Amino acid sequence: MKLDAIIQLIEEWEPCADAMAWLREREQSSPEAAWRECGRGDWMLWLVGRAASRRQVVLAACECARLALRHVPTGEERPLLAIETAEAWARRRPGIPLASVGSAAAASAADATARQRVLKECSDIVRKHFPKAPIVAWLSDEHK
Numbered sequence: 001m002k003l004d005a006i007i008q009l010i011e012e013w014e015p016c017a018d019a020m021a022w023l024r025e026r027e028q029s030s031p032e033a034a035w036r037e038c039g040r041g042d043w044m045l046w047l048v049g050r051a052a053s054r055r056q057v058v059l060a061a062c063e064c065a066r067l068a069l070r071h072v073p074t075g076e077e078r079p080l081l082a083i084e085t086a087e088a089w090a091r092r093r094p095g096i097p098l099a100s101v102g103s104a105a106a107a108s109a110a111d112a113t114a115r116q117r118v119l120k121e122c123s124d125i126v127r128k129h130f131p132k133a134p135i136v137a138w139l140s141d142e143h144k
Helices: 004-012 017-025 031-037 041-051 054-071 078-090 103-107 112-129 134-142
Strands: none
Touching: 004 017, 017 041, 041 054, 041 112, 041 134, 054 078, 054 112
């Protein structure tokens, strides 16, 4: 399956213009190749949020959010507590409510170089949780 076969569906979800431009540059590639090449963990989290288990996505987002903890002032425990609460919910620990975890936490680095590094680290984390592009499997199930 070529990437161009799924670009139209992704467009219906209204992704950011930069992500679509990046995808269009690779439309003759396979979805797997694009998944391996993507250096934007925030884009990847956005996509898996539409095609994978919410709990899996929360665990990946939490690991990405942990990258931003180095920017939290010493003694400020709320960000870590929020991440741990979301992880507990995702691991189905009883009594833990759903915590809202945004992919933007991984992008909180102060300058553009640091931000790119964090986004790349985040993309590696997302690939660790989702070795294959889940959109391919989702489309196969959806369109049978």
